[in-house]
Amino acid sequence: MPATVKPIARVWVDSGVFHLDSPYDYIVPARISDHVDVGVRVQVPFNGREVEAIVLERLDESAVTGTIHQISKLLSIHPVATATSLHLIEEVAKHWASTPMDILRSAVPARVASVDKSFTCSTYVSTKLPISAGARSFISFDPGHQAEEDLKKIVLEKVSKGSVLVIAPDVRDIDVICKLFEIDQIAYIRLDSSLPRIVRYENYLKAMNTQNCIVVGARSAVFTPISDLASIIVHKESSHEHFEIRTPGWNVRDVVDIRREREGVETIYMGYVPSLELSLLIENRTLTYVNHPHRLNVKAFSSIDGALLPGKIFSEIRKGLLQGPVLFLTPRKGYGNALLCAHCKNLAMCRCGAKLIVSSKGAAPICSLCHTTYPEWCCSWCQRDRQYLAGRGIERAGEEISRAFPGVALILSYGEVIKSSVENTPSLVLATPGAAPTVRGGYAAVVVLEALKFFAHPDLRAQERARELLFETAAMVNTSGSVCLSIDESHPIVASLIRWSPGAMVRRELAERMEIPLPPYVSSAVLAGPTKEFSVIVDGLRKSLDEKRLPGEIKIYGPIDIGKGQSKVVIYCPMQDRAVLAQFLHELQRRRSIAKKEYLTIRFDPYSL
Ligand SMILES: [Zn+2]
Ligand SMILES: [Zn+2]
Structure with missing residues (x-):
C-alpha cells in the first residue's frame, strides 16, 4: 500500500x-x-x-x-543529510565533473546497524539559509609556540556563536588539537577515518544533532551538516592533505567556500603562509589577511663548495647548545641518495637504468629501484673505484653534525622513526620536513640545512610548500633564539622570515604567474585515460575548440604518456569558462559510460599537475 x-x-x-x-x-x-x-x-x-x-x-x-x-x-x-547538504553535494559534483553519489560516498560514513538501533536523538534543526555569504579570512600562526594553541583560541572565541567545524590535514594534527581540548576539558566530537567505523558513524550522527558543538575532522568531514554551524576553520590550509585522493579529487578550500556562500558560514583559514589561491583573494581584497607583527632573529649563511655547515654557522649553533636543543631541518631522508665517481663525477647507475644509492656508512652501493647491490663497484666510464657520495640524506648529515659537535646527544626524526617531542636539554635534533619534534619552550636555535633544496622541486607548488615549511620550522625557535639558514642572504625567504611576513615573496610569484598565465589565474584540469584511445579523445577536444563548442581561450597540453597504458593532457582554462569545461568533460564521461568504455580520470584544480 x-x-x-x-x-x-x-x-x-x-x-x-x-x-x-x-x-x-x-x-x-x-x-x-x-x-x-x-x-x-x-x-x-x-x-x-x-x-x-x-x-x-x-x-x-x-x-x-x-x-x-x-x-x-x-x-x-536516521537522516544522514539535509536538503542543504544534498544541495552542497550536488554542487560539488557539478563543479568537479563528477556524480553526486561519488561525492556522497566520501561525505557520509558507512552505516552501522547497531548504531542505527541505539542512537536516539535525531533532533536536527534546519536553519533558514541566510541572505548573504559569510566572511572569510586567513589568520597566520604566531612564532614561538605551537600552531594549534592559536587554533584553539579562535575555536573558543567562535563557539559562543554556534557550532564550529575544524578541518585538519591528517590524524597527527587532529590528535594534537584533540589533546589540547582535553587538557582544558572542552567537549568536542571527532570525525576522521582513523576512528573505528562504529564510532565514526555515531559521531557523525552526534555532530548533526548537537548544538554549539566543536567538531574536529579530516577533509571528508567538510560536508557534515551541523544544525547551528557558525564557522568552519581550515587548519594548515595549504596542505596537500586537503585534496581528496579518490576521484573526483575535490579540495577542502573550494568546498568550504561553497558552504560559506550558500550557508553564510564564517570561514577561517589558518596556516603560516596562505596558498597562492588565497593570496590572490587577499590581493583582490576579498579575503581578510590577519598577521601579527613579529621580528625574528634570522641569519643566512651561504655555503661554498657544498659544505653542510657553512663556516660561520658553527658559533651560532654552539651558542644555541649552551641554552637547549638545536633543530636541524634537512631536505632528505636516507644516507647517500646519489653516488658519483670521485674522479670523473660520472653518476653511478644500475644496469636497470636507475641510480645507485648508499644506504649506510661503508655499505655497498645498491640500486634505488631493483635493489641489486654492487660490492665491487667501479665507474662505468673511467673504471676507477673511488666513490663520492652526493644527495646527503639525514643519516649522513647526522654523522657529520655529530662529528662537528662531539659529546652532544644526537636525535633523528624521520620516516618510520618520527619523534613527537624532545626534552628541553642541549641536543642536536635532526628532522626531515613534517617530522620535527616539538619542544616545550621552543628550540634554542633552528638551522635549515641546504635551504635552497626545499625550493627546487619541479612541481607548481614547490615555492608555496617551501615557504610554509620554512615558516613552520622557524616558528619552533624560542623568543630569544636564532634561525640560521644555509642559503644566500639575497634569497627572498630570508627577509620574509625576519619580518614574519611572506607578502613580498608571494606577490612576486603571483606576478610571474599572471604573466604566463598559470594557476591561480587560470583553472586547471588533468584528463587521463587509455593511451590507445587517447589521441582520438584529444582530437575531439581540439575539434571542439575549433568549432567553438569550447571557449577559445582554453589551452590543451599533451598528451603525455604516464605509463600503465595511460596518457594524460593538462588543460588550462580561464576562470569564467571553468563551468563550461566541467560540463563538457562530464558529458564526455557520460557518453563513454553509455558506450561502456573505460572511464576517464578527470581532476579539476588538483594539488599538483
Ligand atoms: Zn636496478
Ligand atoms: Zn669515473
Whole structure:
C-alpha cells in the first residue's frame, strides 16, 4: 500500500554507473512512510538489482510516465543529510565533473546497524539559509609556540556563536588539537577515518544533532551538516592533505567556500603562509589577511663548495647548545641518495637504468629501484673505484653534525622513526620536513640545512610548500633564539622570515604567474585515460575548440604518456569558462559510460599537475 500523503520519494541511487546519476522516483510504502524523509537511506530495486539510495524529497506525484517501483526497505531511520547538504553535494559534483553519489560516498560514513538501533536523538534543526555569504579570512600562526594553541583560541572565541567545524590535514594534527581540548576539558566530537567505523558513524550522527558543538575532522568531514554551524576553520590550509585522493579529487578550500556562500558560514583559514589561491583573494581584497607583527632573529649563511655547515654557522649553533636543543631541518631522508665517481663525477647507475644509492656508512652501493647491490663497484666510464657520495640524506648529515659537535646527544626524526617531542636539554635534533619534534619552550636555535633544496622541486607548488615549511620550522625557535639558514642572504625567504611576513615573496610569484598565465589565474584540469584511445579523445577536444563548442581561450597540453597504458593532457582554462569545461568533460564521461568504455580520470584544480 502506498503512503497516503506524498506517496513519491525522489532519490539518488548508488548504481555505480556514471550516466545513471540523475534522481529517480519511487513509491513510498505506507508502513515506512513516517520515516522516509530527506537524507534517509533506503533500498530500492534498480535494473534488476537491489541497491542503496538516499531520499532527496517527498512529492505528491511523479512526472514519470510508466511503472514506478516501490522502495523495498528502510535502511535506517536516521537522516544522514539535509536538503542543504544534498544541495552542497550536488554542487560539488557539478563543479568537479563528477556524480553526486561519488561525492556522497566520501561525505557520509558507512552505516552501522547497531548504531542505527541505539542512537536516539535525531533532533536536527534546519536553519533558514541566510541572505548573504559569510566572511572569510586567513589568520597566520604566531612564532614561538605551537600552531594549534592559536587554533584553539579562535575555536573558543567562535563557539559562543554556534557550532564550529575544524578541518585538519591528517590524524597527527587532529590528535594534537584533540589533546589540547582535553587538557582544558572542552567537549568536542571527532570525525576522521582513523576512528573505528562504529564510532565514526555515531559521531557523525552526534555532530548533526548537537548544538554549539566543536567538531574536529579530516577533509571528508567538510560536508557534515551541523544544525547551528557558525564557522568552519581550515587548519594548515595549504596542505596537500586537503585534496581528496579518490576521484573526483575535490579540495577542502573550494568546498568550504561553497558552504560559506550558500550557508553564510564564517570561514577561517589558518596556516603560516596562505596558498597562492588565497593570496590572490587577499590581493583582490576579498579575503581578510590577519598577521601579527613579529621580528625574528634570522641569519643566512651561504655555503661554498657544498659544505653542510657553512663556516660561520658553527658559533651560532654552539651558542644555541649552551641554552637547549638545536633543530636541524634537512631536505632528505636516507644516507647517500646519489653516488658519483670521485674522479670523473660520472653518476653511478644500475644496469636497470636507475641510480645507485648508499644506504649506510661503508655499505655497498645498491640500486634505488631493483635493489641489486654492487660490492665491487667501479665507474662505468673511467673504471676507477673511488666513490663520492652526493644527495646527503639525514643519516649522513647526522654523522657529520655529530662529528662537528662531539659529546652532544644526537636525535633523528624521520620516516618510520618520527619523534613527537624532545626534552628541553642541549641536543642536536635532526628532522626531515613534517617530522620535527616539538619542544616545550621552543628550540634554542633552528638551522635549515641546504635551504635552497626545499625550493627546487619541479612541481607548481614547490615555492608555496617551501615557504610554509620554512615558516613552520622557524616558528619552533624560542623568543630569544636564532634561525640560521644555509642559503644566500639575497634569497627572498630570508627577509620574509625576519619580518614574519611572506607578502613580498608571494606577490612576486603571483606576478610571474599572471604573466604566463598559470594557476591561480587560470583553472586547471588533468584528463587521463587509455593511451590507445587517447589521441582520438584529444582530437575531439581540439575539434571542439575549433568549432567553438569550447571557449577559445582554453589551452590543451599533451598528451603525455604516464605509463600503465595511460596518457594524460593538462588543460588550462580561464576562470569564467571553468563551468563550461566541467560540463563538457562530464558529458564526455557520460557518453563513454553509455558506450561502456573505460572511464576517464578527470581532476579539476588538483594539488599538483
Ligand atoms: Zn636496478
Ligand atoms: Zn669515473
